[in-house]
Amino acid sequence: MPEDSDGFYRPVKTWLTTNLEGSKFSGFFDVKLEYYNTGSFIRLMEVFNVLADLNKGGCQISVRWYYEAEDPDSKDDGESFKDVVKLPFEVIQI
Numbered sequence: 001m002p003e004d005s006d007g008f009y010r011p012v013k014t015w016l017t018t019n020l021e022g023s024k025f026s027g028f029f030d031v032k033l034e035y036y037n038t039g040s041f042i043r044l045m046e047v048f049n050v051l052a053d054l055n056k057g058g059c060q061i062s063v064r065w066y067y068e069a070e071d072p073d074s075k076d077d078g079e080s081f082k083d084v085v086k087l088p089f090e091v092i093q094i
Contacts, residue, residue, distance in 0.1 A: 005039035013050050026060040032094075033074070041077070048085040055087060062088035069093050 029051055051061045065078035078091035
């Protein structure tokens with residue numbers, strides 16, 4: 001539950017770009033969160049945009065958003081992301 005969501009997600013975005021840009025990487029970006037706040041929601045969208053850009057450059061990255069059956073809000077958020085991001089995106093109940 002990072003209070004500084006930008007500080008938490010910035011290294012993730014940097015790592016993705018630094019290590020995958022220009023590659024033909026194929027894989028999954030798994031999201032399994034028990035809690036996230038509005039700041040994290042915004043930063044996750046930024047991460048998904050980085051992944052979409054990587055896919056445009058030759059990568060094949062899919063997102064798998066996991067949610068627990070008793071957490072319908074997380075399912076709804078996953079479905080919302082799925083509707084707006086330009087990535088293969090699965091919403092999976094665990």
